[in-house]
Protein backbone atom coordinates (compact mmCIF):
# COMPACT_ATOMS: atom_id res chain seq x y z
CA UNK A 111 0.00 0.00 0.00
CA UNK A 112 1.14 3.52 -0.77
CA UNK A 113 -0.42 5.94 1.64
CA UNK A 114 0.09 9.62 0.88
CA UNK A 115 -0.70 12.54 3.18
CA UNK A 116 -3.65 14.57 1.89
CA UNK A 117 -4.42 17.01 4.73
CA UNK A 118 -4.44 17.57 8.45
CA UNK A 119 -7.11 15.64 10.35
CA UNK A 120 -8.27 18.88 11.95
CA UNK A 121 -9.08 20.31 8.50
CA UNK A 122 -12.07 17.99 8.18
CA UNK A 123 -15.35 19.11 9.68
CA UNK A 124 -17.96 16.54 10.61
CA UNK A 125 -20.30 15.74 7.69
CA UNK A 126 -18.71 18.41 5.47
CA UNK A 127 -16.95 16.87 2.45
CA UNK A 128 -13.57 18.28 1.48
CA UNK A 129 -12.39 18.03 -2.12
CA UNK A 130 -8.71 17.23 -2.62
CA UNK A 131 -6.63 15.87 -5.48
CA UNK A 132 -4.09 13.12 -5.09
CA UNK A 133 -1.90 11.94 -7.99
CA UNK A 134 -4.45 13.44 -10.38
CA UNK A 135 -7.35 11.64 -8.69
CA UNK A 136 -10.10 13.91 -7.33
CA UNK A 137 -11.31 12.79 -3.92
CA UNK A 138 -13.99 13.73 -1.45
CA UNK A 139 -12.81 13.28 2.10
CA UNK A 140 -15.58 12.87 4.62
CA UNK A 141 -15.42 12.77 8.39
CA UNK A 142 -18.58 11.16 9.74
CA UNK A 143 -19.64 8.77 12.47
CA UNK A 144 -16.18 8.78 14.05
CA UNK A 145 -14.34 7.78 10.87
CA UNK A 146 -12.78 9.38 7.81
CA UNK A 147 -13.64 8.12 4.33
CA UNK A 148 -12.16 8.80 0.91
CA UNK A 149 -14.41 8.43 -2.12
CA UNK A 150 -13.70 9.35 -5.75
CA UNK A 151 -15.14 12.80 -6.24
CA UNK A 152 -16.97 12.22 -9.52
CA UNK A 153 -20.46 10.72 -9.55
CA UNK A 154 -20.74 7.50 -11.59
CA UNK A 155 -23.85 8.85 -13.34
CA UNK A 156 -22.45 12.11 -14.74
CA UNK A 157 -19.48 14.43 -14.33
CA UNK A 158 -20.51 16.01 -11.03
CA UNK A 159 -18.49 16.63 -7.86
CA UNK A 160 -19.78 14.58 -4.95
CA UNK A 161 -18.06 16.92 -2.49
CA UNK A 162 -20.88 19.39 -3.10
CA UNK A 163 -23.45 16.90 -1.85
CA UNK A 164 -24.79 16.23 1.62
CA UNK A 165 -23.63 13.54 4.04
CA UNK A 166 -26.08 11.46 6.02
CA UNK A 167 -26.11 7.97 7.52
CA UNK A 168 -22.61 7.17 6.14
CA UNK A 169 -23.70 8.08 2.59
CA UNK A 170 -22.90 11.02 0.34
CA UNK A 171 -25.68 12.28 -1.89
CA UNK A 172 -25.11 13.54 -5.42
CA UNK A 173 -26.63 17.01 -5.54
CA UNK A 174 -27.69 16.74 -9.20
CA UNK A 175 -30.03 13.73 -9.27
CA UNK A 176 -29.95 12.48 -5.70
CA UNK A 177 -28.22 9.08 -5.89
CA UNK A 178 -26.66 8.23 -2.52
CA UNK A 179 -23.31 6.44 -2.36
CA UNK A 180 -22.23 4.35 0.62
CA UNK A 181 -18.96 5.81 1.91
CA UNK A 182 -17.77 2.33 2.96
CA UNK A 183 -18.37 0.51 -0.34
CA UNK A 184 -18.95 3.25 -2.93
CA UNK A 185 -22.19 1.55 -4.00
CA UNK A 186 -25.25 3.62 -4.88
CA UNK A 187 -28.41 2.81 -2.93
CA UNK A 188 -30.72 4.70 -5.24
CA UNK A 189 -31.16 5.51 -8.92
CA UNK A 190 -30.28 6.98 -11.34
CA UNK A 191 -26.67 5.92 -10.63
CA UNK A 192 -26.16 2.17 -10.97
CA UNK A 193 -22.37 1.81 -10.81
CA UNK A 194 -20.24 2.26 -7.68
CA UNK A 195 -17.77 5.09 -7.20
CA UNK A 196 -14.28 3.98 -6.07
CA UNK A 197 -13.51 4.30 -2.37
CA UNK A 198 -9.99 4.16 -0.97
CA UNK A 199 -8.27 3.13 2.26
CA UNK A 200 -7.66 5.92 4.76
CA UNK A 201 -5.46 6.08 7.82
CA UNK A 202 -4.96 8.81 10.38
CA UNK A 203 -1.48 9.15 11.80
CA UNK A 204 0.18 11.94 13.71
CA UNK A 205 -2.77 14.25 13.13
CA UNK A 206 -2.69 13.79 9.35
CA UNK A 207 -4.99 12.01 6.91
CA UNK A 208 -3.35 9.53 4.51
CA UNK A 209 -5.05 7.92 1.50
CA UNK A 210 -3.92 5.15 -0.84
CA UNK A 211 -5.47 5.90 -4.24
CA UNK A 212 -3.85 2.86 -5.82
CA UNK A 213 -5.87 0.49 -3.66
CA UNK A 214 -9.54 0.91 -4.47
CA UNK A 215 -11.77 -0.91 -1.98
CA UNK A 216 -14.69 -0.91 -4.38
CA UNK A 217 -15.80 -4.12 -6.02
CA UNK A 218 -17.72 -3.90 -9.25
CA UNK A 219 -20.75 -6.11 -9.04
Ligand code: FES
Pocket residue numbers: 153154155156157158172173174175176177189190191
Ligand atom coordinates in the same frame (compact mmCIF):
# COMPACT_ATOMS: atom_id res chain seq x y z
S1 FES B 1 -25.04 13.10 -11.76
FE1 FES B 1 -25.04 12.08 -9.86
S2 FES B 1 -26.92 11.04 -9.83
FE2 FES B 1 -26.92 12.03 -11.75
